Amino acid sequence: MSSEKSYVHVLDSFQHIVPLSNEDRIRFIDEPRWIGYEKANKSLTIMQKLLSKSKQHRMPNLMIIGDSNNGKTTLINRFYEKFGEEGVNDFKESVVPIVLIQAPPVPSEKELYISLLEKLALPYRHTDSTAKLRYQVVHAFKCCNVQVLIIDEIHSLLTGTPRQQRQIMNVIKYLCNELKLPIIVAGTNDAIRILHTDPQHISRFDVIELENWNNNEEFRRLVGSFELLMPLRKPSKLFHPDKTRLIHSISEGKIGNVRRLVSECAIEAIETGAEEITEEALKKRICKNKKAYRVIG
Structure with a gap:
């Protein structure tokens, strides 16, 4: 077997993984990792x-x-992992820098408060009034010195009536004003419609759009970054234009799809002994419905 120093196609800090067993390498591939584009x-x-x-x-x-x-949840989870560690300040007060929740499946003020209380591991009664739960949330956030509230999957609010959408957005505005803390929400492109329920919401929210990737130099660098994380014993040269074109076409330029595609092909390369991701392996995953590109069997 080649020495670790020959695995220049793998990130230096991961080259020691390459000589390990197939099982260990596959387990390594399955672990989530951050790509800082x-x-x-x-x-x-x-x-x-x-x-x-x-x-x-x-x-x-x-x-x-x-x-x-296309990376929204990965992004906010990365932020939470980097800056969300709980602790105690100089006044020996509890500090919970970030509260991260998923929007409730129904646009209900009460369900939102319950999600927040459950995240903070605080007791509550489901039969309590909305007003009581609201008071409990505000009190808890102040006691825990929460600095940022993040609500993922905010497009779930679109399942409700316009009146329910306005009500939840007013709750978010209330929490922002009462607690004087920034609120970050994340969702699909449709979520932007929620801001139009009230002109005040548009003026309060800046918007970051994570666009689908074009097949350009930046995308080739992204694909190359994924190859650096794959503990294969041969270089796959995913940055080659033909392979990059295939990856872009199959993934539709979505970073989550790229990760899944490259990971699946890398695992197959380990299991078959090929030890590299070939064009043939990528082409096997082309199908008429690109949104369900994975082919089993």
Whole structure:
């Protein structure tokens, strides 16, 4: 077997994984890893600035939108992992820097408060009035010195009536005003419609759009970054124009699809002994319905 130093197609810090067993390498591939591309890094910087924003009468908010499986949840989870560690401040008070929840499946003020209380692991009665739960949430956020609230899957609100949508957005505005903290929401492109329920919401929210990737130099760098994470014993040269074109076509330019495609092909390369991702392996995953590109058997 070649020495680890010959695995220049793998990131230096992961080259020790390459000589391991097939099982260990496949397990390594399945583990989630962060790819810090330019738009994601800029978005993290914007969110970090919100985290350190001084309390003021009108706090800025942020909406992150993009197609499904194009990195929104990965981005906010990365932010949470980097800056969400709980602790105690100089006054020996509890500090929960970030509260991250998924929007309730129905646009209900009460269900939103319950999601927040459950995230903070606080007891509540489902039979309590909405007003009581609201008070409990506000009190808990103040006691925990919460600095940022993040609500993922905000497009779930679109399942409700326009009146219900306005009600939830008014709750978000209330929490922002009462607690003087920024609120970050993330959802599909349709989520932007929620802001149009009230002109005030449009003025309060900046918007980051995670667009689908074009097949350009930046996309080739992204694909190359994924290859660096795959502990294969031969270089796959995914940056080659023919392979990049295939990957872009199959993935529809969505980073989540790229990761899944490259990971599946890498695992297959390990299992078959090919030890590289070939054009043939990529072509096997082309089908008429690109949204369901995975072919089993």
